[in-house]
Amino acid sequence: MSESPPAKRQRTDASLTRSKIWYKDGSVVLQAENTQFRVHWGVLSENSAFFAGLEELPQPSDQPTVDGCPLVELSDDAVVDVEYLLKALYIPIFLLQKVLPFAVVAALIRLGRKYDFRDLLDTAVERLMFENPTTLEGYDALLTADDGYRTTRILDQPGILYDMLTLARENNIQSALPCAYYRIIYQYHQREFFEGIDLEDGTRASLAPVDQIRCVLGREAILKVQSQSGYTFxxxxxxxxxxxxxxxxxxxxxxxxxxxxxxxxxxxxxxxxxxxxxxxxxxxxxxxxxxxxxxxxxxxxxxxxxxxxxxxxxxxxx
Ligand SMILES: [Zn+2]
Incomplete structure (x- = not known):
């Protein structure tokens, strides 16, 4: 007696939400937390080695589907990150903006690394490096007329220096770190390394313990040498x-x-x-x-x- 193939599971969970990113002719549905996005295998595979490999894998017969499209459940909690990633893929002008919010840059770096969206990752890292350059010439070019500093390619907002440092360290973007640390110790008081900075939404931007220690020790070390022969002061x-x-x-x-x-x-x-x-x-x-x-x-x-x-x-x- 032959067994009939198992019926494909259709995901119709009432708690699920459809994102506005829902192309009727899409060929795959991504799900982050309870939000689903209907997009195209071709677009994902063209930009991500991870999805190119995933598309090639044989689909198990009991693969869940949504509207006939295979469902790929992402382990990421951050629905917003996925939204930004897909906007960057589908809306050409999105990445052409001179200034991008930090949340977009962070999403492209986190998901770019995780799913190997190489070009999106590179363009986001380039912005982070622009704000935290590796050369003194690059640093000087960012100073404004009053010798102050404002971010210009990532939206300037309270706590941005803390956010950029944390993003760089957590994602092994080591060459951004020296400048990122210096900006913080120049701009903030030692107390704020530990207490964090109040943000407009009532939350706080804070530093991880490893960064707090590096800021304190770095500040002490620089204060010590800057008055020595050969240094600025x-x-x-x-x-x-x-x-x-x-x-x-x-x-x-x-x-x-x-x-x-x-x-x-x-x-x-x-x-x-x-x-x-x-x-x-x-x-x-x-x-x-x-x-x-x-x-x-x-x-x-x-x-x-x-x-x-x-x-x-x-x-x-x-
Ligand atoms: Zn003189």
Whole structure:
């Protein structure tokens, strides 16, 4: 007696929701949590090695289906992440926007790595790296006229520095880390490393313990070296040179600066100095040159302050 093939299970769970991303001619249904998306195998496979492989697998006879399409249940909790990923795949202008919300970049990096959407992953990592560059030139290009810093390709919002750091570390985007740490220790007080930052929606952006420790130790290490010879602030501690044309004025100026900051020298390791310094022209020139050299030195050593490998060994393990 021959057995009839098992009937395919049709998923009609009432608790399920259909996303707006529901193409009537779609050939596969994705499900994240209780939300379903009807899309096309061809589009997924073209962009993802994972889905290309999945499409090739023989479909089990009892594979659940929805409207005749095979159902692929994703283990991801984040429905929003899946929505952003599919928008990026289906709406060409979506990724062409100059500024993208952090949530989109994070979704493309998380799901891009997980399901091997290589191009989407690369474009999201590129944005993250733009905001957290590996070169001093890249860093300087981001400073605004008032030497402040605003994100320009990822939407600037409270807590964005914490979010970018966490995203980079959790996804092994190591080369973004030195700059990400520096921005945080420059912008925030030590207390905020531990307490987090209040956000508009009543929640808090917070740092993981490993990042809190790196921020504290990195800040201490940079504060210590920035006044040493060869670093940015070191030049202020050097005496008046023979080429000084007004030793009285320049010495007074140096003493005034040192008195002003005393023991509570702020973080100056990478800041730009421009405009008149009120030193004599020779000292002004020497100090600015020394400052420029000091900034390069700090940048070269930046990973070390945060207990990271040197720049040339920091890889993005995607
Ligand atoms: Zn002078």
């Amino acid at each position: 070191g030049c202020i501690y050097s005496g008046t040179e023979d080429d000084c044309t007004d030793p009285t004025k320049c010495t007074r100026r140096r003493v005034r600066i040192l008195r002003r900051y005393g023991e509570t020298l702020p973080l100056f390791a990478l800041e730009l100095v421009s405009g008149a310094t009120s030193f004599c022209p020779s000292c002004d020139h020497r100090y600015k040159e020394s400052w420029t050299t000091g900034r390069k030195k700090v940048w070269e050593e930046l990973p070390k302050f945060f207990d990271l490998l040197p720049w040339d060994q920091l890889t993005n393990d995607l």
